[in-house]
Amino acid sequence: MRSHPLVPAQQLRQARQRLTEQGLAASPGVDALLARSWQRSLTAGLSPIGRLHCQDNLVGPALQRSRALSHELISHSEPVMEHLFEQVRHSHSMVILADPQGVLMHTRGDLDFLSKAERVALTCGASWAESQRGTNAIGTALAEAQEVEIHGAEHYLERNGFLTCAAAPIFSAQGQLAGILDISGEQRSRHPHTLGLVGTAARMIENSLVMASCRHQLVLQFHAKAEGIGSVAQGLLAFSEDGWLVGANRRGLALLGLGAVDLQRTAWAQLFERALQAWLGSLRQSGGRPLQLRTQRGEVFYGQLQGRGPTVVTMGSAPTARAASPEPVRADALQRLDSGDLRWRAAADKARRVLGKDIPLLILGESGVGKELFAKALHEVSTRRGKPFVAVNCAALPESLIESELFGYAPGAFTGARSQGSPGRLREAQGGTLFLDEIGDMPLALQTRLLRVLQEREVQPLGGGAPVALDVQLLCATHQSLAQAVSEGRFRADLYYRINGLALQLPALRERTDLDALVDRVIESLAPDQGLALEPDLREALRAYDWPGNLRQLHQVLRTAVALLTPQDSRIGWAHLPDDLVAPLQQRVARPVRPAQNLRELSQQAIAQALENTRGNVSAAARQLGIARQTLYRRLQAGAAD
Ligand SMILES: Nc1ncnc2c1ncn2[C@@H]1O[C@H](COP(=O)(O)OP(=O)(O)OP(=O)(O)O)[C@@H](O)[C@H]1O
Incomplete structure (x- = not known):
């Protein structure tokens, strides 16, 4: 940025003399930027004094064509220019927007100054490129691609010496110069803060342009402070679906030590410690609150997502839908559980399609894979949410109580029964969802009764009473192979078919491809906003481990690890693991694997x-x-x- 101490008047007079009489650009007191610009003006064959020979102003269709090409720039600039003009009104000034060729596209100014400006062609369609008008804030900011202030006799052309001008470049999301914003006024109206004002306004326009042009990408808004997000000082980085950096504002690049050359060739993983998927998952859970992001260089920022909602973005696979609005979309209960495993997602998608169609679902999977959480999420995304979700663990109930527990009983039905009777768990689920966990462990006699209830869709309480119509979504779960239980005579075939409207297999943790994301997500849920990371070799060990206890075991291990952290620890390492897990984990990692030869x-x-x-x-x-x-x-x- 060039907001220089003004060249002292006498030195400037002498420098201009050398310029006009000897054609010399460099003089004592003339800084390097001004000298370069004067030199370019000389090289363009312009004379500092006398008549000006420059191209005609664009008018009519030619101007319309140029304005159409800069339509995006103009539309995002107009509101900011209006605001800027309010700041400088009555100061004999005007606010100007020029296209990347230096042609003025839009102006807003004080009437008394506009007529003077007309005389020097500060008017729409005129080119203020250096090659046309020599050193001036617009042309020089274009040539130097930086903020520039040109005051009085620093203007190359003597006829422009009554002006004071401050200009700032506006860059596109791809790092190209998109235009110039300028405030020009009479020399006497110069204010030392004008350049800062123009620079800030240019960045506001730039941010608005980046947001608009990257609306179909994931746009990360970030800043060292959570409160800085949304401000003009925020960094913006746009990522493609597969995590490549495809756009940015200058601030975003500068905060990460990047340049425009890094666009299209830098991946998220090169910039940030946490995987994009994992971070998106945490963001989903945070309900859109800014979350910490640690860079690979060790800096900590706060970030938030703008643009296509985080719920619909998946690394490496096509998005399932595009959000119509640029606001982040809140994830539903099922999406919140989705951390990227394709088999898990396929099960969730299937379930979603049949929900509400009176089809009983059978959720299969090893113990601890998250069958109950999955069932609860299904209830939450169904039209029955708000109604009861009743879970019955058929393996945990004493056999003698299952019947009364499930079907209820009339007052005084049996010794020890409550005098007012009990509606039973089935009826408690009325209107909502009944989740029968470990259905494979249900005794045969009860299977017969349950089958009758499901066929007749009504419950008959123990000890009499009128049958009650039952309206529930039935979800059952088991870790057993029910087909095998049927073949061994432990489970009724007719009940098996009745509860198995659609079987959904949830993958075991060792089969899942999203372990990294899951781990990060669990850590974030256990220690929100602390930006905790995992030692890389521990992460690798977690990946290689078998996880016989599945998500239940993983959750417990991480819970313990987080509890063992001291306030100074920002990474979970081997020291935070239970002793009995360290050996099996290390065994898996240490196993030598000869690299494949072909x-x-x-x-x-x-x-x-x-x-x-x-x-x-x-x-x-x-x-x-x-x-x-x-x-x-x-x-x-x-x-x-x-
Ligand atoms: N998506 C998840 N993210 C984090 N933790 C999870 C997730 N799913 C399950 N867990 C953890 O695993 C535990 C077991 O989950 P859940 O009870 O749903 O499994 P399950 O398959 O029904 O187990 P079981 O067959 O033993 O009844 C949960 O209490 C939770 O700690």
């Missing part, structure tokens, strides 16, 4: 890993590898023949 070996290694992860379950391994089961068999046979 594609065939690489593929065999991936297959072996998938089979190990799934404990030899070929169907699950094929799913994990993203290939058909038959293909996996073929590869295994080919591998055996090698």
Whole structure:
């Protein structure tokens, strides 16, 4: 920025003399920027004095064409210029917007000054490029791509010596010069703060342009203080769906030590410690509040997302929908659980499609994969939210009580019963959702009763009383193979088909591809806004581990780790783990793996890993590898023949 101490009048007079008489640009007291600009003006063949020979002003269709090309710039600038004009009104000044060629596109000024300005062609359609009018704030700011103030006789052309002008460049999201904002006035109206005012206004326009042009991208607004977000001093970075930096304002680049050359070639992961997915997940949970972001260089900022809602963005896969409004969209309960695993997401999508269609859902998965949380989320996104969600753990109830617990009983139905009777859990769920967890553990006799209730859609309380019509969404869950239980005679086949309107398999944690995001998300939920990170080798160990207890185990491990942190710790490391987990974790990481020598070996290694992860379950391994089961068999046979 050039807001220089003005060249003392006498030195300036002498310098101008050397300029006009000897054609010399450099003189004592003339700073480098001014000398460069005078030199460019000389080289353009302009004479500082006498008649001006420059191109005609653009008028009519030619001006309209130029204005159309700068339509975005003009429309985002007009409101800011209006505001700026209010600040300088009655100071013999005008506010000017020029396009990247230096042609004036829009002006707003005091009437008394406008007529003088007309005389020197400070009017729409005139070019104020240096090549046309020599040193002037607009042309010189364009040539130097920085804020510039040109006062009085510093103007190259003598005829412009009555002016004082301050100009600032406006850059596009791609780092190109999009235009110049300028305040010009009579020399006597100079104010030392004018350049600062113009610079700030130019950045406001720039931010507005970046936001508009990147509206289909993820736009990160960030600042060292949460309160700085939304201010003119905020950094803006736009990322593509797959995490590449595709646009920015100058402030955003400067805060991260980047330049425009880094656009299109810098990934989120090179800039920030936490993975984009994980950070988006935390943001979703924060309800749009700014969250901490630690850069790879160790600085801490606060960030918030603008543009396409964080709920609909997924790394590496197409967005499921585009938000119609630029405001962040609040995630629903199911989206809040989604941390990027495609199998989990497929189950959630299927469930969403059948909700409200009176189809019972059977949620399958190992213990601790989050079946109950999934069921609760389904209830929350269904039209039955607001009505009861009643969960019954069929394995935890004493067999003698399941019946009364589920179906209720009439007053005095049995010894020890409450005198007023009980409606039973089924009826408590009336209008809402009934979640029967561990349904595979239900005794056979009760299965028969439950089947009757489901078929007849009414409950008959124990000990008599009128049957009551039942209106519930039925969700059942089990970690067992019900098909096997049926074949072994432990589970009624007819009940199995009745509760299995749609089976949804939730993946085990070791099969999930979003462990990093899950870990970050759990940490964020346990210690909100603390920006806690994980030691990289520990993260790797968590990835390699089997997690027999699934999400329940992971959650507990991280909960303990967070509790063990001292106030000085900002990273979770090995020291924060329970002792009995350290050995198995280290064992998994230490296992030597010889790097694959070629594609065939690489593929065999991936297959072996998938089979190990799934404990030899070929169907699950094929799913994990993203290939058909038959293909996996073929590869295994080919591998055996090698
Ligand atoms: N998406 C998740 N994010 C973080 N923690 C989770 C998530 N899902 C589950 N958990 C953790 O795992 C625990 C077990 O979840 P949940 O009870 O839903 O699993 P489940 O599959 O129903 O287990 P079980 O079969 O043993 O009943 C939760 O209490 C929570 O601590």
